[in-house]
Amino acid sequence: MIARALACVLASLMLVACGGERRGALVPNEIATIRLDEAGETVLRFEVDRPALAAFDLFAAPDAIGAVTSEIRPDAPEGEAIDTRLTALAPGRYRLALASEGAGPSEIQARLRLEPPLDAFEPNDSPETAAPVALPFRAVIQLANAEPDWFEIRPDAGTVVGIRLVHSAGNYRGPIIEVRGETGEVLFRSADEPWGWGAMRYVEATGGVMHVGVWESWTFNPGDPRSLKGIEIVTYADAPYPAGTFVTLGLGEDETAFTQLALAGRAAGLTVARTEEADAIAREFAGAIGRGRPARDWLWAGLALTLAFAIGSGIGWILRARHARR
Numbered sequence: 001m002i003a004r005a006l007a008c009v010l011a012s013l014m015l016v017a018c019g020g021e022r023r024g025a026l027v028p029n030e031i032a033t034i035r036l037d038e039a040g041e042t043v044l045r046f047e048v049d050r051p052a053l054a055a056f057d058l059f060a061a062p063d064a065i066g067a068v069t070s071e072i073r074p075d076a077p078e079g080e081a082i083d084t085r086l087t088a089l090a091p092g093r094y095r096l097a098l099a100s101e102g103a104g105p106s107e108i109q110a111r112l113r114l115e116p117p118l119d120a121f122e123p124n125d126s127p128e129t130a131a132p133v134a135l136p137f138r139a140v141i142q143l144a145n146a147e148p149d150w151f152e153i154r155p156d157a158g159t160v161v162g163i164r165l166v167h168s169a170g171n172y173r174g175p176i177i178e179v180r181g182e183t184g185e186v187l188f189r190s191a192d193e194p195w196g197w198g199a200m201r202y203v204e205a206t207g208g209v210m211h212v213g214v215w216e217s218w219t220f221n222p223g224d225p226r227s228l229k230g231i232e233i234v235t236y237a238d239a240p241y242p243a244g245t246f247v248t249l250g251l252g253e254d255e256t257a258f259t260q261l262a263l264a265g266r267a268a269g270l271t272v273a274r275t276e277e278a279d280a281i282a283r284e285f286a287g288a289i290g291r292g293r294p295a296r297d298w299l300w301a302g303l304a305l306t307l308a309f310a311i312g313s314g315i316g317w318i319l320r321a322r323h324a325r326r
Contacts, residue, residue, distance in 0.1 A: 023290030026096060028052075028114040031059060035107050040100035044112075045075055047093050051225045052114035053140055054084045056096070060109040066101030069107060073097070085138045086166050086230025088117040117142070117228050124150045127180060127211040135161075136234040143175075144227040148215035151233065159235045160263050164200045165214055166230040174216035175229070179199050180321055182208040185223075192217050202263035205235070 026032060026044040034272060036042050056070035073079040075093035082089070119142040121131035130150035133139075141149055155161050165175040174196055179188040187210070188203040190196065212233060220227035 021206060026112055028112045031109060032113045033107055033109055034098065036065070036098065036100055036105060038105055040103045040106070042100070044096045045093065046096060046112060048089045048091050048114065051088045051090055051117055051228055053117050054082075054089050055113045055115075056098075057111045057113055058108060059111065061100070062106050062108075064102045064104070065106050068098055068100045068110070071097045071099075083166070083230070086140065088140050088225065088228040088230075088294065089114070090225045119149075121149065121151070126150060127184070127213065130211050130213075133233070136232070138229055138230070138232045140230050141221060142227050143214065143216055143229050144220050144222040144224070146215060146217060146219045148178075149175075149214045149231075150211055150213045151231075153210050153233060154208070155205035155210065155211060157205055159205045159287070160206050161203050161210070162200045162232075162234050162236060163203070163212055163214075164198060164232050166198045166232070167228070173183050174218065176215050176217070178213040179203045180211045180213070181206050182210070191308070204263060290292050 024045055026034075026046045028046055028048075034042060034044070051172070054072055058068050061068060062267075072082045072084060072089070073095050074082075075095050079095070087197050098110075099106075100106070100108075100272050117140050119140075121133075121139070121141060123129055124131040127150050130152040132152045135153055135155060137151070137153070143149060153161070161179075163179070165177065173192055175187070175190070176192050177190040178186060181187050186208065188201065190201055214229075214231060218226075
């Protein structure tokens with residue numbers, strides 16, 4: 001009897017545990033009733049068995065809770081939020097965090113939609129077969145067998161166009177981004193170098209049709225999740241605040257890095273200029289070291305000048321305040 005009672009207790013505990021696990025799990029592509037807690041939040045876990053694009057669909061919710069935001073992270077302690085607009089989920093376990101604008105327990109009807117990442121822009125392996133897209137453009141594409149993908153855009157002349165590729169499967173060389181003008185001239189081509197993924201490249205629109213080609217030197221099979229990449233092409237309007245000048249040291253105006261910095265600055269409403277003082281500063285610094293003066297003397301001198309300026313400004317402010325009282 002005692003053994004049977006213990007078995008029943010253990011079975012009950014297992015059922016409760018299993019029930020709690022089911023309440024914290026979500027079956028993709030099925031409409032579910034989801035309960036939000038007192039803070040208007042909940043976290044659900046789900047699994048992906050093949051590469052997929054994820055989207056959260058809200059079908060019904062009480063008016064009091066307002067909008068519901070969703071965030072997907074890998075089911076790991078250090079998992080970072082995933083931009084599902086530019087990332088295909090690889091097979092694995094994930095967490096879906098939901099949060100509503102209004103607090104208080106409530107129920108919503110929603111669905112986590114997982115779809116196969118079909119590249120709808122093929123065939124677009126050359127500028128002649130480039131897929132026309134509207135800006136801003138964000139999508140997940142497949143770069144397999146080291147073949148390029150080309151896209152056709154029509155930005156206004158003089159605007160700054162930003163292009164980037166992102167991936168979520170390790171660090172390796174690439175990507176390669178090439179932009180051509182209406183007559184086929186190369187306006188920009190990025191170097192095939194490490195740490196280029198996720199970085200925005202900038203080019204000035206010349207007016208008319210422009211072709212953007214993207215590819216990588218690594219050869220991945222079409223079935224490999226690493227062949228799935230996110231692409232983003234956007235334009236930058238004039239900044240709504242007053243323009244300024246950003247001065248850079250050590251970059252020549254004929255260098256690609258300076259051109260990229262200048263276009264990025266223009267997108268932010270800044271003018272990027274190169275100062276000729278960089279060489280003079282370097283020579284003076286090298287001369288000080290050659291004369292046996294420690295480099296830290298320059299630091300102390302700079303701090304002393306800054307302190308003297310601050311003290312002088314403070315004394316001047318006090319004298320002006322006293323004069324105003326008289």
